[in-house]
Amino acid sequence: MTKSTSSAPSQRMLRVGEQVRAAITQVLQRGEVRDPLIEKTVISISEVRMSPDLKIATAYVTPLGMTDHGAVIEALNRNAKFIRGRLGPQLRQMKYMPDVRFRDDTSFDNYQKIDALLRSPEVSRDLDPDADDEE
Secondary structure, eight states: OOOOOOOSOOHHHHHHHHHHHHHHHHHHHTTOSOOHHHHTSEEEEEEEEEOTTSOEEEEEEEEETOSOHHHHHHHHHHTHHHHHHHTTTTTTTOSSOOEEEEEEOOHHHHHHHHHHHHHSHHHHHHHOTHHHHHO
16 A cells, blocks of 8 residues: 655544644633633634644644734643643543644734735736726
8 A cells, every 4th residue: 555645634633633622722711721821811723733643733823812922822832731631531532642732823814914915906906807898
């Protein structure tokens, strides 16, 4: 059997990533992490990407209502081992409990840049269907 050369995540990686995302969300919602910065911040976990061997989970988070995301990401990474320990009850079916790493989710910034480009006058002019009729 040949190994797939695709870099896309497998169905299993996607399914486990979603389970880990839900478990981390529950731990944060219940306020189990005793860190003042984490307790007072609303944190959105947009995605969890799993490594191919399912031993590393990279969680992409966005602290809502804060401009300095670095402090919250640092606090989450400081408490990553504790959070990993609290994931056990929700992820009993896994052979290995994944190490959790937290990263800042910059996808919303990218979406805003694309939206700004699409709304720019130059692009609007090119996309206007009536402009072809006038020429």
